[in-house]
Amino acid sequence: MMRLTVLGSNGTYPTPGRPASGYLVDDGDTVLMLDCGPGTFPALLARGEIPDAIVVTHRHGDHCLDLLSLFNYLRFDRADVRGLPLYAPDGVYRRLADFAGAGDEHAFHRAFDHRTVAPGDRFEVGGIAVGLGAVAHPVPAVCVGLTAGGRRLLYSGDTGPGGDVAVMASGADLLLCEATHQGPVSGDRYPYHLYASEAGQVAASAGVGRLVLTHLGPTLDPAVSIAEAAAVFNGPVAHAEPGMEVDV
Protein backbone atom coordinates (compact mmCIF):
# COMPACT_ATOMS: atom_id res chain seq x y z
CA MET A 1 0.00 0.00 0.00
CA MET A 2 0.99 3.59 -0.37
CA ARG A 3 -0.84 6.55 1.14
CA LEU A 4 -0.51 10.20 0.20
CA THR A 5 -1.25 12.79 2.89
CA VAL A 6 -1.53 16.44 1.93
CA LEU A 7 0.06 18.77 4.48
CA GLY A 8 -0.32 21.79 2.23
CA SER A 9 -0.90 22.56 -1.42
CA ASN A 10 -1.11 26.34 -1.93
CA GLY A 11 0.85 27.61 -4.89
CA THR A 12 3.38 30.37 -4.20
CA TYR A 13 2.35 31.35 -0.62
CA PRO A 14 0.45 29.94 2.36
CA THR A 15 -2.86 31.36 3.58
CA PRO A 16 -4.57 30.78 6.96
CA GLY A 17 -5.04 27.04 7.40
CA ARG A 18 -3.60 26.37 3.97
CA PRO A 19 0.16 25.73 3.90
CA ALA A 20 2.22 25.83 0.72
CA SER A 21 3.50 22.59 -0.85
CA GLY A 22 4.21 19.62 1.38
CA TYR A 23 3.13 15.96 1.36
CA LEU A 24 3.76 12.72 3.17
CA VAL A 25 3.90 9.36 1.43
CA ASP A 26 3.66 6.33 3.67
CA ASP A 27 4.02 2.71 2.60
CA GLY A 28 3.02 1.44 6.04
CA ASP A 29 6.63 1.28 7.14
CA THR A 30 8.51 4.26 5.74
CA VAL A 31 7.36 7.89 5.69
CA LEU A 32 8.76 10.12 2.97
CA MET A 33 8.11 13.87 2.91
CA LEU A 34 7.86 15.64 -0.43
CA ASP A 35 8.62 19.37 -0.25
CA CYS A 36 8.53 21.44 2.93
CA GLY A 37 6.84 24.71 2.10
CA PRO A 38 5.79 27.36 4.62
CA GLY A 39 3.09 26.10 6.96
CA THR A 40 3.89 22.43 6.46
CA PHE A 41 6.15 22.16 9.50
CA PRO A 42 3.32 22.91 11.97
CA ALA A 43 1.11 20.52 9.99
CA LEU A 44 3.82 17.87 10.37
CA LEU A 45 4.13 18.62 14.07
CA ALA A 46 0.37 18.24 14.49
CA ARG A 47 0.69 14.70 13.16
CA GLY A 48 3.49 13.94 15.61
CA GLU A 49 5.74 12.26 13.11
CA ILE A 50 9.17 12.93 11.70
CA PRO A 51 9.62 11.55 8.20
CA ASP A 52 12.35 9.03 7.45
CA ALA A 53 13.60 11.23 4.61
CA ILE A 54 12.68 14.41 2.73
CA VAL A 55 12.78 15.08 -1.01
CA VAL A 56 12.65 18.75 -1.99
CA THR A 57 11.83 19.43 -5.64
CA HIS A 58 13.50 22.85 -5.94
CA ARG A 59 14.67 25.92 -4.10
CA HIS A 60 11.66 28.21 -4.48
CA GLY A 61 10.57 29.34 -1.03
CA ASP A 62 7.09 27.87 -1.22
CA HIS A 63 8.66 24.40 -1.49
CA CYS A 64 11.45 24.48 1.09
CA LEU A 65 11.34 27.32 3.63
CA ASP A 66 9.92 25.27 6.51
CA LEU A 67 13.11 23.22 6.50
CA LEU A 68 14.45 26.10 8.61
CA SER A 69 11.66 25.56 11.17
CA LEU A 70 12.22 21.81 11.06
CA PHE A 71 15.93 22.45 11.65
CA ASN A 72 15.24 24.49 14.78
CA TYR A 73 12.91 21.78 16.05
CA LEU A 74 15.49 19.05 15.48
CA ARG A 75 18.29 21.16 16.91
CA PHE A 76 16.63 22.23 20.11
CA ASP A 77 13.99 19.63 20.89
CA ARG A 78 14.80 16.40 19.09
CA ALA A 79 18.32 15.43 20.04
CA ASP A 80 17.31 11.87 19.17
CA VAL A 81 17.00 12.71 15.46
CA ARG A 82 20.23 13.37 13.61
CA GLY A 83 21.21 13.07 9.98
CA LEU A 84 17.70 13.20 8.55
CA PRO A 85 18.22 12.33 4.86
CA LEU A 86 17.47 15.37 2.69
CA TYR A 87 17.48 14.93 -1.08
CA ALA A 88 17.40 18.18 -3.04
CA PRO A 89 18.65 19.62 -6.33
CA ASP A 90 21.67 21.86 -6.45
CA GLY A 91 21.29 25.09 -4.52
CA VAL A 92 18.61 24.17 -1.98
CA TYR A 93 20.80 23.02 0.87
CA ARG A 94 23.50 25.65 0.46
CA ARG A 95 21.00 28.50 0.48
CA LEU A 96 19.21 27.22 3.57
CA ALA A 97 22.50 26.56 5.34
CA ASP A 98 23.62 30.10 4.50
CA PHE A 99 20.38 31.49 5.88
CA ALA A 100 20.89 29.46 9.07
CA GLY A 101 24.42 30.91 9.29
CA ALA A 102 25.82 27.40 9.14
CA GLY A 103 29.60 27.26 9.09
CA ASP A 104 31.51 24.00 8.74
CA GLU A 105 30.72 22.55 12.18
CA HIS A 106 27.23 23.97 12.50
CA ALA A 107 24.31 21.97 13.92
CA PHE A 108 22.55 22.37 10.57
CA HIS A 109 24.90 19.82 9.07
CA ARG A 110 24.17 17.35 11.86
CA ALA A 111 20.41 17.76 11.63
CA PHE A 112 20.36 16.85 7.94
CA ASP A 113 22.27 14.33 5.86
CA HIS A 114 22.17 16.12 2.53
CA ARG A 115 22.49 14.54 -0.89
CA THR A 116 22.38 16.67 -4.07
CA VAL A 117 20.12 15.09 -6.68
CA ALA A 118 19.30 15.67 -10.34
CA PRO A 119 16.91 14.34 -12.99
CA GLY A 120 17.62 10.68 -13.74
CA ASP A 121 18.66 9.82 -10.18
CA ARG A 122 17.17 6.74 -8.54
CA PHE A 123 17.38 5.67 -4.92
CA GLU A 124 15.38 3.92 -2.23
CA VAL A 125 14.04 5.09 1.08
CA GLY A 126 13.05 2.00 3.03
CA GLY A 127 10.61 0.15 0.80
CA ILE A 128 9.85 3.19 -1.37
CA ALA A 129 11.69 3.38 -4.70
CA VAL A 130 12.30 6.97 -5.80
CA GLY A 131 13.02 8.14 -9.35
CA LEU A 132 13.59 11.76 -10.32
CA GLY A 133 12.81 13.40 -13.64
CA ALA A 134 13.30 16.69 -15.45
CA VAL A 135 10.75 19.51 -15.36
CA ALA A 136 10.33 22.88 -17.06
CA HIS A 137 11.15 25.34 -14.29
CA PRO A 138 13.66 28.21 -14.12
CA VAL A 139 15.86 26.75 -11.35
CA PRO A 140 17.30 23.24 -10.80
CA ALA A 141 14.18 21.17 -10.15
CA VAL A 142 12.81 17.64 -10.38
CA CYS A 143 9.59 15.68 -10.53
CA VAL A 144 9.35 12.67 -8.23
CA GLY A 145 8.16 9.17 -9.07
CA LEU A 146 7.48 6.80 -6.17
CA THR A 147 6.84 3.07 -6.25
CA ALA A 148 5.93 0.91 -3.28
CA GLY A 149 3.99 -2.32 -2.94
CA GLY A 150 3.23 -2.36 -6.66
CA ARG A 151 1.61 1.10 -6.58
CA ARG A 152 2.97 4.12 -8.36
CA LEU A 153 2.67 7.87 -7.70
CA LEU A 154 4.13 10.72 -9.71
CA TYR A 155 4.48 14.20 -8.20
CA SER A 156 5.13 16.92 -10.77
CA GLY A 157 6.70 19.48 -8.46
CA ASP A 158 6.60 22.80 -10.31
CA THR A 159 6.69 22.58 -14.07
CA GLY A 160 5.51 24.07 -17.30
CA PRO A 161 4.74 21.99 -20.37
CA GLY A 162 7.51 19.55 -21.27
CA GLY A 163 9.99 17.67 -19.15
CA ASP A 164 9.56 14.09 -17.97
CA VAL A 165 6.25 14.33 -16.09
CA ALA A 166 4.04 12.80 -18.78
CA VAL A 167 6.49 9.98 -19.53
CA MET A 168 7.15 9.15 -15.89
CA ALA A 169 3.44 9.33 -15.08
CA SER A 170 2.62 6.75 -17.74
CA GLY A 171 0.35 4.18 -16.14
CA ALA A 172 0.78 5.61 -12.64
CA ASP A 173 -1.98 4.99 -10.13
CA LEU A 174 -1.97 8.62 -9.04
CA LEU A 175 -0.65 11.82 -10.58
CA LEU A 176 -0.20 14.70 -8.14
CA CYS A 177 0.13 17.50 -10.65
CA GLU A 178 0.64 21.19 -10.33
CA ALA A 179 -2.14 23.35 -11.80
CA THR A 180 -1.11 26.87 -10.92
CA HIS A 181 -3.35 28.59 -13.46
CA GLN A 182 -6.97 28.46 -14.65
CA GLY A 183 -8.82 29.36 -17.78
CA PRO A 184 -7.78 29.27 -21.41
CA VAL A 185 -4.06 28.89 -22.05
CA SER A 186 -2.93 32.34 -23.12
CA GLY A 187 -0.48 32.93 -25.97
CA ASP A 188 2.01 34.75 -23.79
CA ARG A 189 1.70 32.15 -21.03
CA TYR A 190 4.34 31.80 -18.31
CA PRO A 191 6.26 28.71 -19.47
CA TYR A 192 7.13 27.31 -16.04
CA HIS A 193 3.70 26.43 -14.63
CA LEU A 194 0.68 24.50 -15.89
CA TYR A 195 -2.97 25.38 -16.42
CA ALA A 196 -5.55 23.02 -14.94
CA SER A 197 -6.51 21.89 -18.45
CA GLU A 198 -2.88 21.02 -19.14
CA ALA A 199 -2.67 18.95 -15.98
CA GLY A 200 -5.76 17.13 -17.25
CA GLN A 201 -4.09 16.58 -20.62
CA VAL A 202 -0.99 15.14 -18.96
CA ALA A 203 -3.17 12.79 -16.91
CA ALA A 204 -5.10 11.72 -20.01
CA SER A 205 -2.02 11.12 -22.18
CA ALA A 206 -0.27 9.23 -19.38
CA GLY A 207 -3.33 7.12 -18.67
CA VAL A 208 -3.09 7.56 -14.90
CA GLY A 209 -5.61 6.09 -12.50
CA ARG A 210 -6.49 9.37 -10.86
CA LEU A 211 -5.45 13.01 -10.86
CA VAL A 212 -4.96 15.23 -7.83
CA LEU A 213 -4.44 18.89 -8.63
CA THR A 214 -2.08 20.92 -6.48
CA HIS A 215 -0.17 24.21 -6.32
CA LEU A 216 -3.24 26.22 -7.34
CA GLY A 217 -2.92 29.97 -7.08
CA PRO A 218 -4.29 30.78 -3.60
CA THR A 219 -7.05 33.06 -4.93
CA LEU A 220 -8.47 30.44 -7.32
CA ASP A 221 -11.58 28.33 -6.76
CA PRO A 222 -10.44 24.68 -6.81
CA ALA A 223 -13.84 23.57 -8.16
CA VAL A 224 -13.15 25.50 -11.37
CA SER A 225 -9.72 23.86 -11.75
CA ILE A 226 -11.24 20.42 -11.17
CA ALA A 227 -13.88 21.07 -13.84
CA GLU A 228 -11.28 22.27 -16.34
CA ALA A 229 -9.08 19.22 -15.80
CA ALA A 230 -12.06 16.85 -15.82
CA ALA A 231 -13.08 18.22 -19.22
CA VAL A 232 -10.02 16.53 -20.75
CA PHE A 233 -9.34 13.64 -18.34
CA ASN A 234 -11.96 10.93 -17.86
CA GLY A 235 -10.68 9.55 -14.53
CA PRO A 236 -11.30 10.89 -11.03
CA VAL A 237 -10.01 14.42 -10.37
CA ALA A 238 -9.62 15.99 -6.93
CA HIS A 239 -7.95 19.01 -5.37
CA ALA A 240 -5.18 18.41 -2.82
CA GLU A 241 -7.01 19.75 0.22
CA PRO A 242 -4.80 20.13 3.31
CA GLY A 243 -5.30 17.11 5.55
CA MET A 244 -6.58 14.94 2.74
CA GLU A 245 -5.39 11.33 2.72
CA VAL A 246 -5.52 9.24 -0.45
CA ASP A 247 -4.70 5.57 -0.86
CA VAL A 248 -2.61 5.47 -4.02
Ligand SMILES: [Zn+2]
Ligand atom coordinates in the same frame (compact mmCIF):
# COMPACT_ATOMS: atom_id res chain seq x y z
ZN1 LIG B 1 8.75 26.94 -8.23
